[in-house]
Amino acid sequence: MTNIQEPVVAPNRSLARRVGRSIMLVLTALLSAIAIMVLLSAVLMSVFDSAEQWRAWRTDHYWTLATWRLVVYAVLVASWLKLKARLPQSKRTEARELKRLEIMVILLFLMIELSKAFIPSGGIQ
Known part of the structure; x- marks a missing residue:
């Protein structure tokens, strides 16, 4: 039975x-x-009195804001690596999609920073 x-x-x-x-x-x-x-x-x-004054301030303080963004990126990367380390080993080795996502996020960071470096005033005038 x-x-x-x-x-x-x-x-x-x-x-x-x-x-x-x-x-x-x-x-x-x-x-x-x-x-x-x-x-x-x-x-x-x-x-700020106007959007132009805000734009000028942002252009004048580019390196300070870039440093701030890089610190935020570093915290995000460190947090992601800690979270990824907590994944089981079998999930980490099988996840090709995870690697693609990581590469896309890195490319996104680069595009944001390059756009801000070449067009620091926020747009083409």
């Missing part, structure tokens, strides 16, 4: 509920980003 056990039943979440939750999460993230941008714009316009 064989002893057949019942499979463990996963929580029954409907597809509509999962999709709705995902949409709400994305909308919340977008609205939060918009609110932060509006708040930042209000603060910048109270500090």
Whole structure:
């Protein structure tokens, strides 16, 4: 006589509920980003008289801002390496997609910095 056990039943979440939750999460993230941008714009316009003055300040302080961005990039890389080290060895060796993603992020960092280096005022005038 064989002893057949019942499979463990996963929580029954409907597809509509999962999709709705995902949409709400994305909308919340977008609205939060918009609110932060509006708040930042209000603060910048109270500090600077015009957008041209803000652009001039940004151009004059390019190296300070570049140093800040490089520190942020270094923190992101260090955090990613710590997180990646926590992955099981089998997942790390199989993940070609992970390597592609890392290369794309490095190229993104380079494109951002090169665009800021060659067009430091924020646009072509």
